[in-house]
Amino acid sequence: xxxxxxxxxxxxxxxxxGALATQESYxxxxxxLLQGAVLTIEIAILGSLLAIVMGVLAALARMxxxxxxxxxxxxxxEIFRGTSAxxxxxxxxxxxxxxxxxxxxxxxxxxxxxxxxxxxxxxVVRGAIQSVAxxxxxxxxxxxxxxxxxxxxxxxxxxxxxxxxxxGNLFIELLKSTALVSLITLSDLAFKAQQMxxxxxxxxxxFTLVLLMYLAMSLVVTIGMRLLERRxxxxxxxxxxx
Amino acid sequence: xxxxxxxxxEILPVLASAAIVSIEATxxxxxxxxxxxxxxxxxxxxxxxxxxxxxxxxxxxRSTPLLIQIFFLYFVFPKFGxxxxxxxxxxxAIGIHYAxxxxxxxxxGFDNIHxxxxxxxxxxxxxxxTTFRDIIIPQAIPPIVPALGNYLVALFKETPLLSAIxxxxxxxxAKIIGSExxxxxxxxxLVGLFFLAMSLVSAALIRSLEGLLNRRTMR
Numbered sequence: 001x002x003x004x005x006x007x008x009x010x011x012x013x014x015x016x017x018g019a020l021a022t023q024e025s026y027x028x029x030x031x032x033l034l035q036g037a038v039l040t041i042e043i044a045i046l047g048s049l050l051a052i053v054m055g056v057l058a059a060l061a062r063m064x065x066x067x068x069x070x071x072x073x074x075x076x077x078e079i080f081r082g083t084s085a086x087x088x089x090x091x092x093x094x095x096x097x098x099x100x101x102x103x104x105x106x107x108x109x110x111x112x113x114x115x116x117x118x119x120x121x122x123x124v125v126r127g128a129i130q131s132v133a134x135x136x137x138x139x140x141x142x143x144x145x146x147x148x149x150x151x152x153x154x155x156x157x158x159x160x161x162x163x164x165x166x167x168g169n170l171f172i173e174l175l176k177s178t179a180l181v182s183l184i185t186l187s188d189l190a191f192k193a194q195q196m197x198x199x200x201x202x203x204x205x206x207f208t209l210v211l212l213m214y215l216a217m218s219l220v221v222t223i224g225m226r227l228l229e230r231r232x233x234x235x236x237x238x239x240x241x242x
Numbered sequence: 243x244x245x246x247x248x249x250x251x252e253i254l255p256v257l258a259s260a261a262i263v264s265i266e267a268t269x270x271x272x273x274x275x276x277x278x279x280x281x282x283x284x285x286x287x288x289x290x291x292x293x294x295x296x297x298x299x300x301x302x303x304r305s306t307p308l309l310i311q312i313f314f315l316y317f318v319f320p321k322f323g324x325x326x327x328x329x330x331x332x333x334x335a336i337g338i339h340y341a342x343x344x345x346x347x348x349x350x351g352f353d354n355i356h357x358x359x360x361x362x363x364x365x366x367x368x369x370x371x372t373t374f375r376d377i378i379i380p381q382a383i384p385p386i387v388p389a390l391g392n393y394l395v396a397l398f399k400e401t402p403l404l405s406a407i408x409x410x411x412x413x414x415x416a417k418i419i420g421s422e423x424x425x426x427x428x429x430x431x432l433v434g435l436f437f438l439a440m441s442l443v444s445a446a447l448i449r450s451l452e453g454l455l456n457r458r459t460m461r
Binding site: 001009078079081082083084085086087088090091094095098099172176177178179180182183190193194197203204207210211214215218219222 | 244297298301302304305306307308309310311313314317318321399400401402403405406413416417420425426427430431433434437438441442445
């Protein structure tokens with residue numbers, strides 16, 4: 001979908017939220033939902049940062065690390081990709097305390113989501129690094145660059161552009177997964193929605209607002225990533241040379 | 243004692259029967275997703291003016307959390323007088339959510355069909371139905387089977403969400419065992435291991451399927 005259509009959808013979503021918010025039957029829910037949305041955004045941002053760090057570290061460890069580190073990174077990626085996000089969340093929340101490590105729910109949420117998406121992200125980073133044309137590696141070797149130099153100056157700047165779209169998808173996945181934290185007692189947007197629904201049974205107004213809010217947040221991420229991609233690929237010749 | 247083997251073996255049969263519910267939900271949900279996704283993708287080609295509507299719809303479904311969609315279906319249907327039990331509502335939500343993803347996969351498959359195939363079908367005076375059934379689908383589907391397989395695994399890993407509306411699947415059963423016995427370590431870990439095992443096995447299957455398809459379509 002083109003960036004203009006996405007912006008148009010965002011505008012429509014925001015206008016509809018605004019219009020609904022002035023209605024008497026919807027108005028009462030707004031303060032609570034906005035409060036929940038703030039927590040959702042906080043978890044999404046912190047989780048995404050952790051995911052980036054873990055993704056890059058795990059990818060580099062798997063590609064260039066010494067054997068034990070390589071092994072560790074592989075186990076991390078397989079475990080977090082192989083079990084479901086909710087299982088990880090519950091495991092950290094219910095089981096970890098039995099080993100004497102009690103984290104508060106917020107920390108568990110950020111950790112679980114960040115580690116989960118980071119595992120998928122490591123594959124994205126790995127794929128992007130490997131997608132850099134062979135000639136680039138060979139030229140760097142010919143220029144007598146050391147491996148860190150090669151990565152930092154030649155490979156990563158090019159791999160970065162290729163990484164942006166898949167990371168965009170992962171950020172959306174993470175944003176959507178934040179709804180799961182409502183199941184470990186955090187009062188995010190999804191939690192507020194369910195709580196209000198149980199108290200008032202006004203299902204349709206509440207869930208319409210909530211869905212629109214999530215849509216608006218996702219669209220902001222998508223549009224932001226598109227703009228970043230456009231900016232990062234400026235001056236970069238794509239495709240094969242003639 | 244952190245890990246109690248006797249307890250783990252005691253709860254294993256209970257978890258195993260709950261795992262069947264999870265697998266059922268996966269299979270029914272995916273059958274729904276795969277067929278509805280195909281319908282969306284075909285309608286998009288067959289009736290061009292629906293393209294914009296369908297892409298907005300797909301974007302809407304993909305941009306909002308599955309958990310909220312599950313709640314929505316579960317709580318909204320009764321307002322219209324249709325009472326769905328938790329399992330049906332949950333599986334329906336999962337199926338619709340993944341249909342949005344699958345329709346994009348099918349679309350990629352159709353886009354990869356050479357123009358000449360469509361033109362030749364028109365030249366041979368084949369009906370739209372025959373064209374799709376005998377010319378397009380047999381060429382478009384095999385290359386995208388691995389992508390669909392990945393969504394099957396992803397969908398399987400989303401089934402624990404059904405525990406939020408109290409479907410007695412694996413996660414919900416583990417939670418109940420945990421709250422009754424105050425031992426969460428064994429049930430939660432076993433659930434995690436079950437998902438890990440299933441994912442690794444299906445990933446291996448998809449890889450070998452991919453190899454098989456590549457060999458078959460190589461000309």
